[in-house]
Amino acid sequence: GQSLEQPSEVTAVEGAIVQINCTYQTSGFYGLSWYQQHDGGAPTFLSYNALDGLEETGRFSSFLSRSDSYGYLLLQELQMKDSASYFCAVKVYNTDKLIFGTGTRLQVFP
Amino acid sequence: GAVVSQHPSRVICKSGTSVKIECRSLDFQATTMFWYRQFPKKSLMLMATSNEGSKATYEQGVEKDKFLINHASLTLSTLTVTSAHPEDSSFYICSASTSGSAYEQYFGPGTRLTVT
Numbered sequence: 001g002q003s004l005e006q007p008s009e010v011t012a013v014e015g016a017i018v019q020i021n022c023t024y025q026t027s028g029f030y031g032l033s034w035y036q037q038h039d040g041g042a043p044t045f046l047s048y049n050a051l052d053g054l055e056e057t058g059r060f061s062s063f064l065s066r067s068d069s070y071g072y073l074l075l076q077e078l079q080m081k082d083s084a085s086y087f088c089a090v091k092v093y094n095t096d097k098l099i100f101g102t103g104t105r106l107q108v109f110p
Numbered sequence: 111g112a113v114v115s116q117h118p119s120r121v122i123c124k125s126g127t128s129v130k131i132e133c134r135s136l137d138f139q140a141t142t143m144f145w146y147r148q149f150p151k152k153s154l155m156l157m158a159t160s161n162e163g164s165k166a167t168y169e170q171g172v173e174k175d176k177f178l179i180n181h182a183s184l185t186l187s188t189l190t191v192t193s194a195h196p197e198d199s200s201f202y203i204c205s206a207s208t209s210g211s212a213y214e215q216y217f218g219p220g221t222r223l224t225v226t
């Protein structure tokens with residue numbers, strides 16, 4: 001089976017840097033994705049790691065280490081609008097299915 | 111590009127009735143569409159995968175007779191919640207992927223179903 005664990009909640013202040021971790025147990029996957037979801041809204045794609053290492057997209061970066069079964073999303077220069085839920089997800093080998101992590105609720109304070 | 115719509119955005123129905131939710135890819139052809147269910151402050155739970163013209167593949171524990179999925183074309187999939195009960199109240203989200211997308215899915219805005 002597949003399982004992806006995330007911290008349930010993270011808090012930070014505007015301008016700070018926050019890291020959201022994702023540890024997984026999965027038999028095989030193509031890569032690790034990250035999605036953002038505001039309350040009542042649709043998940044939106046943020047970042048993807050096919051290979052180990054760091055991927056940077058503006059204020060957001062994502063990291064993957066397959067040997068450690070671990071990844072993270074790094075958010076820099078936090079803004080109030082970054083308050084949302086963040087999910088890691090994997091696309092399972094030989095399927096088109098995305099399996100989502102447990103999700104992390106980020107609250108950014110002034 | 112890659113816009114997915116859902117209709118309705120909110121629906122309230124009485125217990126025992128059926129509700130149909132539509133998911134459309136507006137500017138691309140979706141080879142595969144997915145249906146998720148999400149409870150408040152919880153993660154997205156995959157219910158089923160549907161490919162155009164074939165039967166949907168349901169995840170373990172999801173009742174196929176309860177949640178009917180029809181993928182009639184490359185731009186439309188429907189989820190019908192039959193004989194709805196209050197425990198079916200939830201946020202239902204669809205997503206779509208294309209044959210060229212190795213990892214990204216495009217999500218609809220979701221449908222809030224409340225069964226009274």
